[in-house]
Amino acid sequence: MSLSSVPRERVTEFAPRLAALLRDHLGQDVFRLEPDTVGVAGPEVADRILAARRAMETERPTFKPLHGHSISKTEASAVTRTVGHDVRAALAGPLPEDVDVDLSGSWPLTGHLFLRDLILGGDPYRLRMLMSRNLELTPKLTWSVIAVGAALPGWPRPAPHLTGLAARAAEAVGYQNRRYAMGIYRRAAAPVCFTVSTLVANALWLGHPFEDGMPNRHIIHESLRLLPPSWNILRNASPEYPAIDGRIGEGDDVLVLPLLFHRDPTLWDAPECFRPERWNGLDPDTAPGYLPFGHSSERCWGRHMVMPLAELLLDLVRKSGLEVDRDQHVGKVPLLGLLGVEDVRLTKRA
Ligand code: HEM
Numbered sequence: 001m002s003l004s005s006v007p008r009e010r011v012t013e014f015a016p017r018l019a020a021l022l023r024d025h026l027g028q029d030v031f032r033l034e035p036d037t038v039g040v041a042g043p044e045v046a047d048r049i050l051a052a053r054r055a056m057e058t059e060r061p062t063f064k065p066l067h068g069h070s071i072s073k074t075e076a077s078a079v080t081r082t083v084g085h086d087v088r089a090a091l092a093g094p095l096p097e098d099v100d101v102d103l104s105g106s107w108p109l110t111g112h113l114f115l116r117d118l119i120l121g122g123d124p125y126r127l128r129m130l131m132s133r134n135l136e137l138t139p140k141l142t143w144s145v146i147a148v149g150a151a152l153p154g155w156p157r158p159a160p161h162l163t164g165l166a167a168r169a170a171e172a173v174g175y176q177n178r179r180y181a182m183g184i185y186r187r188a189a190a191p192v193c194f195t196v197s198t199l200v201a202n203a204l205w206l207g208h209p210f211e212d213g214m215p216n217r218h219i220i221h222e223s224l225r226l227l228p229p230s231w232n233i234l235r236n237a238s239p240e241y242p243a244i245d246g247r248i249g250e251g252d253d254v255l256v257l258p259l260l261f262h263r264d265p266t267l268w269d270a271p272e273c274f275r276p277e278r279w280n281g282l283d284p285d286t287a288p289g290y291l292p293f294g295h296s297s298e299r300c301w302g303r304h305m306v307m308p309l310a311e312l313l314l315d316l317v318r319k320s321g322l323e324v325d326r327d328q329h330v331g332k333v334p335l336l337g338l339l340g341v342e343d344v345r346l347t348k349r350a
Contacts, residue, residue, distance in 0.1 A: 010205065010328070012227075015335035018259070026260055030247045036237075038252045041260035043267060043289030045245055049254055050233065050295035052240035059234055062191060062302070066183045080301045082164040083188045087305040089163075090119045091312060104322050107204060107344040109133060111197030111313055120189060123166040124156040130186040131193050142186065150178035165189060195229050196306055198340035200313045202227040205331045205341040206274040208317070208324050216311040216318075218276035221284050224292035226274060231259035231339040233294060259339065261289040322346045 014022065021039070025031050029042025040046050058064055063076040095101060095118065103110055116131045126149045135142040155178060156162070158170045165185055172181035203223035210219055233256040235241070241248045248254060263271040267289045269278070284290060293300035300306075324344060331341035 010324070010331060012205070012331050012333060012341065014333045017335050018231075018333060018339075021257070021260065022263070025257075027264060027266070030245050032247075033255060036252055038248050038254050039260075040254055040256045041264070043261045043264065046256045046258075046261060046289075046291070047295070048244045049235060049241060049256055050291075051297050052244060053238060054298060056236065059236060061230065062187055066187065067180060069180070071184075077301070079165070079168070079184055079188045082168060083192060084302075084305045086119055086163040086165055087192060087309060091308060101316070103317055103320055104346050104348060107201035107346060108194075108197035108340060108342075110346065111200050112193050114313065115193045115197055115309065119192060120163055120166070122161040123163055126152065127156065127166050127169060127182065127185050130182060131189060133194070135186075136194070146179055146182045146186070149182050150175055191302055192305065192309065195338060196309050196313065198229050198338055199223060199306070199310050200317070201344045202229075202340050203310075203314060204317060204324055204346065205344045207276065210276070210318065214276050215279075216314045217307065218279035219314060220307065220310045221279045221282075221292075222274055222276040225262045225268075225290060226272075227333070227339055227341065228258045228262060228292045229338050229340060230292065230294070230300075232257050233291070256291075258291045262292075264289060317346065321349050323349045326350060 013019075025039060025041055027041070029040065029045050031039050031041070033039040040049055057070055063071040063079075065071065101114075103114065112131070112133060116128065120128050120131065129145065129149075130142070132145075135145060155172075156166060156170045158167055162170060165188055169178075169181035169185050172178045199220065203219050206223055206226055207219060235254045235256065237249075237251050237253050239250065241252070241254055242250055261267065265271050269275075282290075285296070293303045293306075323346070325347045328345050331344060333339060333341055
């Protein structure tokens, strides 16, 4: 299935399973996806499912157990505060000279490398290498890199130029603690670099060039609507769910699908159109059926750092004289945990 977006000559091509979800279930509230999994695309049911109980630790995106060990709320909160501080520090300073400000090339990779260098540029290579996109391909590879990194001599020492995240890692003593520290570094820094660059690549694909004066924030919200990086939110079977809707069985996992209700025609005018101006009169925190950062009961802790970073990056592109390659007419969205258009090519304006 292809959905056209603005500008008109660009076509967003979803992977077959995503296309089938959109084709077969848009506008439905509850439907069976697998023998043991129910999909939810109705905003009201989604709201009740997500409000029914807190996410269990295995369902969490960022701080699910690491090497079999639970990450306590206290630690998760301290790590999130630390990376938030690192992001604010990077945003407060001038762009460091060694940050590559040529943003032309293939996105989201180009944006990812920019953010990595901007935020983590001073960190030791063994930590920064955990931001390699190749590691996304197989978690096994990530754990091998971590195992080797933790065992190598010359573990980083605390130093003023390190990010707070690297400083936490530098305090780790012994192989197991170092391994764990590298895992936490990756868990916390990855959503900053990977997800934000994906989000901005999606926005560029959907709408660049943008109208002069259109706030970056509106553009990002509209991009989060049409291509939400967290396109599904999983909740494992729970006794609360059959009571909410009889079509959900006791053993059914529930996949809540923002990708679908973000396009529900009963909620959105011209749902398939990229219209950042719709956010002039809408509050993203309360707009019904808009959950790019999860439910209000436990919304993403990282959103306050994600938004300014995404706006900064988008702003740099808008001022750069770059444009989406005029010869690129198709943007492919693969079936991955993180929803985004792959390989958006930015080139010098013709
Ligand atoms: C564009 C970027 C991001 C998006 C779209 C996003 C999306 C989400 C969503 C949908 C949830 C709710 C999940 C659920 O209810 O199961 C969530 C939760 C959460 N997010 Fe984010 N997130 C982003 C970036 C970040 C960053 C940068 C951090 C921090 C390093 C972060 C930390 C968290 C935490 C701590 C939670 C609470 C659940 C948990 O413990 O994992 N997120 N996020």
